[in-house]
Amino acid sequence: MSKIATLEIDGKKYEFPVIIGTENEVAIDIEKLRSETGYITMDPGYKNSGSCKSDITFLDGEEGILRYRGYSIEDLAGKANFLEVAYLLVFGELPTKDQLFQFEEDIRKHTLVNEEMKKIVEGFPRTAHPMGILASLTSALTAFNPKPVNVENEKEMYQAVCKTMGKFLVIATYTYRKSMGYPLNYYDNTKGYVENFMHLMFELPTGPYTPDPAVVDALNKLFILHGDHEQNCSTSTVRMVGSSHAGLFASISAGVSALWGPLHGGANQAVLEMLEEIQANGGDADKYMAKAKDRNDPFRLMGFGHRVYKNFDPRAKIIKKAADEVLATLGVDDPILQIAKKLEAAALVDDYFVSRKLYPNVDFYSGIIYRAMGIPTEMFTVLFAIGRLPGWIAQWKEMRINKEPIGRPRQIYTGYELRDFKPMDQR
Numbered sequence: 285m286s287k288i289a290t291l292e293i294d295g296k297k298y299e300f301p302v303i304i305g306t307e308n309e310v311a312i313d314i315e316k317l318r319s320e321t322g323y324i325t326m327d328p329g330y331k332n333s334g335s336c337k338s339d340i341t342f343l344d345g346e347e348g349i350l351r352y353r354g355y356s357i358e359d360l361a362g363k364a365n366f367l368e369v370a371y372l373l374v375f376g377e378l379p380t381k382d383q384l385f386q387f388e389e390d391i392r393k394h395t396l397v398n399e400e401m402k403k404i405v406e407g408f409p410r411t412a413h414p415m416g417i418l419a420s421l422t423s424a425l426t427a428f429n430p431k432p433v434n435v436e437n438e439k440e441m442y443q444a445v446c447k448t449m450g451k452f453l454v455i456a457t458y459t460y461r462k463s464m465g466y467p468l469n470y471y472d473n474t475k476g477y478v479e480n481f482m483h484l485m486f487e488l489p490t491g492p493y494t495p496d497p498a499v500v501d502a503l504n505k506l507f508i509l510h511g512d513h514e515q516n517c518s519t520s521t522v523r524m525v526g527s528s529h530a531g532l533f534a535s536i537s538a539g540v541s542a543l544w545g546p547l548h549g550g551a552n553q554a555v556l557e558m559l560e561e562i563q564a565n566g567g568d569a570d571k572y573m574a575k576a577k578d579r580n581d582p583f584r585l586m587g588f589g590h591r592v593y594k595n596f597d598p599r600a601k602i603i604k605k606a607a608d609e610v611l612a613t614l615g616v617d618d619p620i621l622q623i624a625k626k627l628e629a630a631a632l633v634d635d636y637f638v639s640r641k642l643y644p645n646v647d648f649y650s651g652i653i654y655r656a657m658g659i660p661t662e663m664f665t666v667l668f669a670i671g672r673l674p675g676w677i678a679q680w681k682e683m684r685i686n687k688e689p690i691g692r693p694r695q696i697y698t699g700y701e702l703r704d705f706k707p708m709d710q711r
């Protein structure tokens with residue numbers, strides 16, 4: 285049974301169809317609003333506006349639910365591996381054993397990055413932020429893979445997915461290696477995808493390197509938890525850029541830049557810097573809680589709050605538990621973790637946070653685990669990007685296959701009315 289929404293303007297009634305999703309989310313289809321009424325809507329930050337229909341991820345902010353292609357994040361983080369989830373996000377189904385084996389094999393065919401790319405890395409100062417370099421290198425991949433992918437051709441699209449998964453992981457570690465003055469590493473096709481991240485980051489020419497299996501397991505879980513998150517800022521950016529039919533690498537590069545912001549993926553770095561500042565100032569969490577609540581103080585409790593989750597971010601719950609496990613396994617006793625727990629406990633009973641439904645989000649605890657793994661703070665958002673890559677690819681692919689129109693929002697003009705040109709001697 286179809287539903288209708290009625291709008292009355294100046295005494296005239298207009299009817300618009302209502303879209304009802306699988307989980308009974310409802311939207312008013314305003315595709316004909318302007319042509320029928322002359323009006324547009326205004327919604328800064330798109331807090332109430334849907335940009336697309338999608339089969340990939342479902343999240344319920346009130347209930348704290350997150351599912352990829354119908355599977356709960358709890359099941360996937362607890363029972364799957366990252367490439368399995370990447371395959372699920374991009375192709376829609378969990379892979380069979382043979383499909384997963386072949387997917388990993390096919391990614392391995394694309395893990396060599398053109399040696400010329402190293403010249404681009406050399407051009408950056410050692411102090412350059414990894415996210416800026418990653419955005420540049422991702423876009424530069426287009427120069428070495430200029431042929432646009434034909435999204436209608438399944439084989440070509442599959443190869444583009446494997447190429448992106450293979451090369452992005454390698455270039456993501458270049459910044460760290462350069463900042464340390466280390467030679468750039470190559471993907472080791474005898475190792476697994478997630479284990480290769482640690483190999484690419486920390487293997488030195490002077491001897492063999494074997495990452496702690498507990499670290500690889502934790503990374504596997506963290507990458508899964510970051511896999512996709514429907515129309516967040518960076519994913520919407522990937523879809524927007526891709527809607528002009530810009531290539532996959534160019535669209536992902538734009539997503540990396542959007543993720544970099546401290547209000548978005550950059551928050552995991554900002555959380556650690558905030559916790560370290562609190563620690564340096566004697567661990568007085570109350571002082572920083574007061575700053576976060578002071579409207580005249582721009583300070584925000586980083587890692588808290590979310591545009592959609594008005595309940596616990598289910599990912600934060602899983603990561604908090606993993607933080608305890610990983611630090612215990614690695615024998616790391618990090619006072620920063622205690623400060624984080626103190627902050628969380630204080631915020632969960634403080635009216636300012638409770639009334640605004642501000643809970644820890646995915647970024648609040650992740651940095652504590654990365655730090656225990658020996659990952660430098662500036663690399664935290666790069667790890668977020670590695671986890672989010674399959675989600676970006678899946679969303680870009682869905683947008684192109686659904687032949688969505690080029691994104692081009694409207695506006696309400698509030699500038700000068702028509703005025704005469706003023707000659708220089710009259711200004």
Ligand code: SDX
Nearest residue numbers: 513516547548549551576584585586587588589590591640
């Ligand atoms: C991610 O969208 C996604 O799905 C993103 C993400 C993903 O997986 O892709 O989940 C990943 O980006 C998580 C969010 C990481 N960012 C941070 O942790 C930065 C700190 N959080 C905030 O800046 C904020 O909560 C946002 C940006 C996350 C959400 O901002 P909104 O939805 O625009 O909410 P808002 O800024 O309008 O805040 C509502 C109120 C305001 O107070 P009042 O004007 O009502 O008095 O809550 C306050 C805000 O000042 N508020 C905070 C706060 N977050 C919101 N006050 C103090 N500290 C905070 N962290």
